[in-house]
Amino acid sequence: MAQKHLGARKGVGFLRILLYSLLVLLLVAALLAAWFLFEMEKPLVELGRDIKVLGGQVDLPVTVRDQKSGLSLITVTLKQGEKEEAVFTRHFPSQGWFSKTGPNEFSEKVVIKAKESGFTEGPAELTVEAHDHSLMGFFRGNRRAVTVPVTVDTTAPQVHLLGPKRSIQPGGSASVVYSVSETPARHGVRIGGVFFQGYPSQKPGVYVSLFALPWNAKELGKPVVQVWDAAGNENSVKLDLVFKPRREKHDTIRLSDAFFEAKLPEFRQRYPEMKGTPLDQYLYVNRTVRKQNVAKVEDICSKSEPEQLWQDRFVRMPGAGRAGFADQRTYMYQGKGVDEQTHLGVDLASVARAEVKAANRGKVVFADYLGIFGNMVILDHGQGLFSLYAHLSDIVVPLGAVLEKEQLLGHSGISGMAGGDHLHYGMLVGGVFVTPVEWWDQRWIANNIMTVLDEEEP
Numbered sequence: 281m282a283q284k285h286l287g288a289r290k291g292v293g294f295l296r297i298l299l300y301s302l303l304v305l306l307l308v309a310a311l312l313a314a315w316f317l318f319e320m321e322k323p324l325v326e327l328g329r330d331i332k333v334l335g336g337q338v339d340l341p342v343t344v345r346d347q348k349s350g351l352s353l354i355t356v357t358l359k360q361g362e363k364e365e366a367v368f369t370r371h372f373p374s375q376g377w378f379s380k381t382g383p384n385e386f387s388e389k390v391v392i393k394a395k396e397s398g399f400t401e402g403p404a405e406l407t408v409e410a411h412d413h414s415l416m417g418f419f420r421g422n423r424r425a426v427t428v429p430v431t432v433d434t435t436a437p438q439v440h441l442l443g444p445k446r447s448i449q450p451g452g453s454a455s456v457v458y459s460v461s462e463t464p465a466r467h468g469v470r471i472g473g474v475f476f477q478g479y480p481s482q483k484p485g486v487y488v489s490l491f492a493l494p495w496n497a498k499e500l501g502k503p504v505v506q507v508w509d510a511a512g513n514e515n516s517v518k519l520d521l522v523f524k525p526r527r528e529k530h531d532t533i534r535l536s537d538a539f540f541e542a543k544l545p546e547f548r549q550r551y552p553e554m555k556g557t558p559l560d561q562y563l564y565v566n567r568t569v570r571k572q573n574v575a576k577v578e579d580i581c582s583k584s585e586p587e588q589l590w591q592d593r594f595v596r597m598p599g600a601g602r603a604g605f606a607d608q609r610t611y612m613y614q615g616k617g618v619d620e621q622t623h624l625g626v627d628l629a630s631v632a633r634a635e636v637k638a639a640n641r642g643k644v645v646f647a648d649y650l651g652i653f654g655n656m657v658i659l660d661h662g663q664g665l666f667s668l669y670a671h672l673s674d675i676v677v678p679l680g681a682v683l684e685k686e687q688l689l690g691h692s693g694i695s696g697m698a699g700g701d702h703l704h705y706g707m708l709v710g711g712v713f714v715t716p717v718e719w720w721d722q723r724w725i726a727n728n729i730m731t732v733l734d735e736e737e738p
Contacts, residue, residue, distance in 0.1 A: 323410040334394040335511030349413040350382030360404035433511035447522035451495035471503035476710040492709040495606040573651040582711035589662040594639040599630030605715040624713040625706035638683040654696025668706035671698040
């Protein structure tokens with residue numbers, strides 16, 4: 281009997297220990313769950329720019345982070361007196377309980393249109409508020425809010441054009457000078473579906489924009505000078521231009537097996553994806569690689585130094601002209617047309633390895649090999665104007681150097697898609713290829729580009 285009683289007591293003791301262990305485990309689990317579900321770390325809120333005024337359209341970069349339970353709600357609210365409106369709201373539904381239930385980071389440009397939302401001129405407050413998925417705050421989550429004082433400004437800047445009427449042809453360049461009633465946040469010319477950035481002139485309150493018409497434009501469209509202030513208010517003024525049609529030029533390029541044998545090895549080394557017959561490989565370069573290269577050049581030439589670095593006409597390299605700007609080329613092989621492309625520059629040739637010099641003062645923004653252009657240098661002449669030197673046999677200037685007019689930058693050659701030793705010379709305005717011929721003419725520059733800053737405002 282004693283042994284049975286002792287065994288019963290041991291059994292009860294074991295069950296008690298097991299029960300206590302389970303209770304401890306449950307308590308630990310509950311504590312862990314509470315530690316996670318009721319975490320107290322607030323989200324971090326960052327504004328990507330100082331914002332002081334609102335009005336038309338303002339893009340505010342907002343970044344919010346939460347490394348614990350994840351984000352659940354982000355709101356951007358504008359308050360002015362009794363009027364309060366959420367101009368942006370983003371919910372992130374819960375994806376579970378015991379994992380990061382919302383995203384750890386949110387980063388986006390929030391568009392704020394205070395005038396469109398009915399706010400009037402005067403002081404206001406902008407608040408960016410974030411909540412996470414914690415169960416703190418009576419299950420509303422940890423909250424962090426950033427509030428900044430702003431001024432609502434709904435008055436658009438006034439723009440006045442200066443100088444005479446201009447004319448322009450496809451592939452041509454021009455300039456406009458304008459005054460603005462307040463310091464603009466962004467300004468320039470929109471023509472042919474392209475926006476050309478404007479820059480400050482040497483006269484306070486007066487600005488200049490070089491612009492161009494794409495070589496294949498059939499009309500002007502609706503060219504305007506556009507100006508935005510810091511509050512996002514926009515104003516535009518019609519740009520009075522005369523459209524001058526341009527006569528198309530056509531050229532024929534005859535391809536041969538000997539040409540393929542001479543040029544394709546250079547491209548096979550750099551574009552191993554080339555496949556098929558020699559003609560297939562050539563067409564890949566002339567179409568796909570050309571498109572990539574032109575896009576790269578346009579991107580490089582879309583960002584420019586704010587001050588004018590050049591003076592007077594651009595110097596033309598001595599030699600005969602081999603091909604003109606915007607020539608429509610048909611490529612023939614074995615008596616058949618196999619491709620068509622547009623020549624966006626002027627080809628100049630004199631002797632092999634001729635000295636190639638800077639056409640005007642400018643900064644080297646590209647000095648390397650680039651596909652069809654071969655060894656190439658691009659100079660930024662400031663305020664959106666660039667010159668390009670391609671097919672070089674060598675490059676003797678480093679990236680970032682500022683070259684003076686007629687300073688040596690390399691020698692002509694046959695690199696890239698060149699059939700013989702020559703210089704392919706190009707010019708761009710705001711990333712758009714233009715005819716260099718205008719820029720070689722001092723009279724044209726004086727009449728069309730050099731701005732009449734001394735004229736009285738009309």
